[in-house]
Amino acid sequence: PEEFAAERLLVIHTDRSGDISKSMVEDARLVAREVDRPDSPVNAIVSVLMLREGWDVQNVTVVVGLRPYNAKANILPEQTIGRGLRRMFRDIAVDYTERVDIIGNKGFLSFVDQLEKEEDYALETFELGKDKLEIVTIAFDPDKLEMDISVPVLSPILQRKKTLAEEIAALDVRRFPGVPVLPVRAGDDAARKFTYEGRDIVTLEKLIQREYTIPEPQTAQEVISYYAKRIASDVKLPAQFASLVPKIREFLEEVAFGKKVDIETPEMVRAIATNVAQYVTVTSFAKALRGRLIEELTPALVQAGRLLSETPPFPFARDTFAARKTVFNLVAVENKFETRFAHFLEDANDVARFAKLPSRFGFTIDYVDAQGNLRYYEPDFVAVLLDGTHCLAETKGREDPDVKFKDRAAVIWCENATMLTGTIWRYLKVPQKEFEKLEPSDFADLGALVID
Incomplete structure (x- = not known):
């Protein structure tokens, strides 16, 4: 407070x-x-x-x-x-x-x-006067250290390049796929004007109305410079402005209009400055560069293992329950499906110990998302089976477009961890609907769930 x-x-x-x-x-x-x-x-x-x-x-x-x-x-x-x-x-x-x-x-x-x-989505609710907010501290239990789990620390296998100057210089703009031929015509006069209306947010009464005109660019270089900034911003590499400018000029002069044009004439300056020309140019370059942003590295074992018991204590205000098979005093879960899955791990005869991986532990796996960005995600659970196999488990309700990239990255991490430590690591995605249909009793039953 x-x-x-x-x-x-x-x-x-x-x-x-x-x-x-x-x-x-x-x-x-x-x-x-x-x-x-x-x-x-x-x-x-x-x-x-x-x-x-x-x-x-x-x-x-x-x-x-x-x-x-x-x-x-x-x-x-x-x-x-x-x-x-x-x-x-x-x-x-x-x-x-x-x-x-x-x-x-x-x-x-x-x-x-x-x-x-x-x-079609249910929000969590809290009714004042009936529900009571309880904040508990999640920490390792010294009486359950036999349930501790060690997670190896691997070096990153993905790295964002600091410069794309060489890749940009090597771009063949004539081989950009699916580039439509732009029309050689001036922009729409109406598109350069817009009307601003200011209204009271409560009564919706109109308080002000003004019309503005967007000034036209005077040179091709103005347009090219703007596109270079947009592309560099899209791929999150602002230092590539100088490298992009000559390639954008080549694209507009040689490719965009289906023939070679002189973009310095007043007519062509207006043509390359249209919304359509901007969209095609920025999108074409961004698509070509995103696949070149990340380089792969050889994995190495940085640390043989970090124990979950090293996680600093942290406050938690959501659902929890006590479990025998975890090193923590309580299992901290984010939703009802995680609660059900954690109970399943607690009751499964072939699971020796498990844990809901807390963010404070700091375990992440690097992956490249659908837009070509380097990102990191935190798996939900870790479990150790009676035969010594270590498993990462990811529970899923709704799936976003990046799930398949996370799945692939987690599989690769497990393969690398197995190779570098000698301990078998496996990854398993657990979709909620399939889990409820399967009604498994042991972890081995989850083998029926296949990653797409």
Whole structure:
């Protein structure tokens, strides 16, 4: 509690008109942008201003809906929840599960119920007055050290290249697959104009309306420079700007329009600056470069094993249960399926010991996602069978597009761990629907679940 009290908590009040002084607004916006920095004196912000223009925050963790929410359009509750759904750590490589707490009156929560039906997804609920929040400490139990599990530490087998200068220089832009021929025509005049409308978020009354015109580029170099920045940003290699410029010029002059063109003429400057030309150029280069971003390395054994008992104690406020076969005092689970699977491991006759792998233990496996980005994921469970086989198990309800890449990376990790340590390691994905159909009693029964 002391971490969210006194100067650690910023409460932004408004007067009856809903306004605060300009100086306080700017100060508060600065605090909101920097609240997640380690040196921030403020740990939490309470405010009614988060839906206002200029509050483009992505670190909302608690949403409290108190208005009537009786408008048919449902714009306000959608915006309210939407602020909480913005990912706080969208750029980190580790698959971190973010959570937002939604609190509200009957009108607000009815909208949440409708979202559950439309998305076919059940949110976890907590009813104030009936449910009690309990925070426990998860730590190793010194009386159960015989249930400890050692996990080897392997060197990374994937590494993001620091430069793509050589790969970019070697690109043959004439061999880019599936590039459509761009039309030699100027951009749409209407597309260069847009109308801005400012409305009151509660009454939807129009407060301001203005029309803006986007200025046209004057030279091909302006367009090429912009595309180079976009491509470098897309592949997350901003230092490649100089290498990209000549290749983009070659692509636009030799390939994009199906014939050689002079992109320096006013007509062609307008043609290469269209939205379609931008999309084709940026997409073509990004696709060609993503497959070249990561290089494979030879695995090595960094440490023969790290014991789960070395995990620092950590607080946990979700479901737990006591188990004999784990070195921890409690099994900390994230959802109902994990709870069921953990009970299965506890009861399976061929499982000697197991653990739900805590994030604090720091075990991750590197993989390349569908977009070609180097990322890391944390397997759910580790188990040791009676015959000495060590297993990583990943429980899955819904599957996202990156699951197959994680599966492949985990299989490779197990193969490398087996080769380097002499201990047999296996990986198993456990889809919820298949697990419920199978109704296994022993771990060996899970052999019927085959990774696609």
